[in-house]
Amino acid sequence: MTGRERILTALKRQQPDRVPTMEWVLNPDVTEAITGDRNQIEFAKKMGVDAVAVSLNYTKEKIDDEHFVDEWGVKRISYDEYPTPVGYPIKDENDFKNFKVPDPDAEHRFDSIRQALKEADGEVGVVARVKDIFSLPRDMMGFEDFLMSFYLQPELAAQLMQMCVEHSTRIGHNLREIGVEAVVIGDDIANNTGLLMRPDMYVDQVYPYFKQLVQNLKAEGLFVIKHSDGDLRAVLPELVDSGIDCLDPIDPLGGMDIGYMKKTYGDRIALKGNIDCVETLVEKPLADVRKETARCLLDASEGGGHIISSSNSIHKGINPENYKYFLEQAHELGTYPLDRAALEKIADGK
Template sequence: MTGKERFLAVLNGEQPDRVPTGELDINPRVIHALTGTDDIFVLAEQIGLDGIFVWPDRRKTYLDADHFVDDFGSVRVDTHIPGDYPVPVKYPIEEPEDLAHYKMPSASDGRIWAGVQKALDRVGKELCVVARIRDVISFPRDVLGYENFLISFITEPEMLSELMDMSVEYSTEHARNLRSLGVDVVCMCDDIANAPGPLMGAEKYHEQVFPHFKKLISNCHDLGLKVIKHSDGNLMSIMDDLIDSGIDCLDPIDPMGNMDMAHIKKVYGDEIAMMGNVDCVKTLVDGTPKEVEEEVKSCLRAGAAGGGLILASSNSIHAGVKPENYLHMVRCVEKYGHYPIDL
């Protein structure tokens, strides 16, 4: 099977010939250490990834050397370090009345998916090109600011609902354009939890976020897309909502959030696939090759039976990951991940 076929088999509830592997994000430092280039396509081909995840291309209108305005009107800091997250420092909606004057950017600007098109052209026949899109909380979070976003669940629920409606409309149009390019899978990457649980609480999630999220998932399925949902943190209190939303796969089954892959497999394995969860906080950062190998085997035992697992890190291959540990992780998947798995 090709990497693309393996990914799609897992997302379709089928057993592939081998557990596939891919990462939500791979830091340029790690790519360069393993390939001598900054080219993720070279990395994917050299180490044998089955899928790659591609960010949308965003416009940056610079105000000065270190600050730019993004597509959604937030001012962000550019650290000029490849792979760094540009932190927002000013927001376009500071008061509820600002919403009336806010103009949503177009999701049909071809510049947004230029990187996806490049990936499809370069590796799309062999690898699964997963396009990252927003779901329903990152837009209100980014235009309100994190603190005001969380406060608005209580103080401005109608405004928040309108912003999430706008999110659904924008991301549905984005997904429609991606599907027209030939994309089969999207990944929604809005973090909704931390180690204790959902950021807004399980009740607020169910009442105020879930209806919008479920609508977006339904829209993507109507387009013929499979959906991977990423969120760090402890999601157990909203797992039933996530299942009911119709997502096809949950990433990364965060061990730092007390998420247990074996439990998820046992309780929900007939309804969703999983992606994860080799520890990228400890094992991939300072673990020995033997520790990496044992954790890969543990993940395979917990989640791979009958299909349903994309083996990956517990978040991403960040700048602190030892390149040789990541490479060893991938090699261990190749060694132990062929079906039938007997560990």
């Protein structure tokens, strides 16, 4: 099977020839240290990574060596892999009325996706990153003001989320037209201690827009993966009911147990995750990488429907040797049919 075929098979909750793997971020310094490649498609082909995630193209206007304004009017400081919002275009409904939404049909929007599809040539899957209805308003208003808007400006919060539904739905349509088969929508709605807002508030005010977006993307013929770190247990039934095909990363630091998820929801959604990328892939001995990989396969991979990966991303702090070893172990131990006795022995450190 090709990597693309493995990913699609897992998203259908079926069993491919081996457990597939992919990451939302492949830091180029890490990939270069392993194979000499900074191009993630080339790295994926050499190392048996089955799919890559690619972002849409939104223009950036440079302010100085550290700051830029993106096409959504958000001022960001770029000092690491994740540019942080520091200036926000929306404070009230008047700002929103005067705001010009970036054109979802703009040709340049899909340049990186088209290039990735060309390079992948059907061998490696290409998953497009699409904003959901929480992360974009958060960046446009600032996190604190966006959360406060649910109390103080609920109409504005609703208008922003509806804008996201409409924009990302059209983006999804265009992605399907150019050959994309799966999208990941993010970002985090929780941290390690729970949701970033009251669960009842999320269900009443946010979830209807989230479900609408998921259903719209599904209607376009796309597989939909939901990404969020943290402890999602308070709204797991709702997330599963929304129609998503896969949930990621089943964050172990957020108390999320991938074995429980497999037993409870594995007949309805696929799972992606969840080798610890805070310690295991950063600084632990290779023997621990092997043990954790075996345990993850035991807990989540039987019968298919599992994409094994880090618990977030291959960020710049990842030890290249550990990540390379994880990929080797995932390929060796994750071939179907799984050898439960061997995996149990390795997971127990024997």
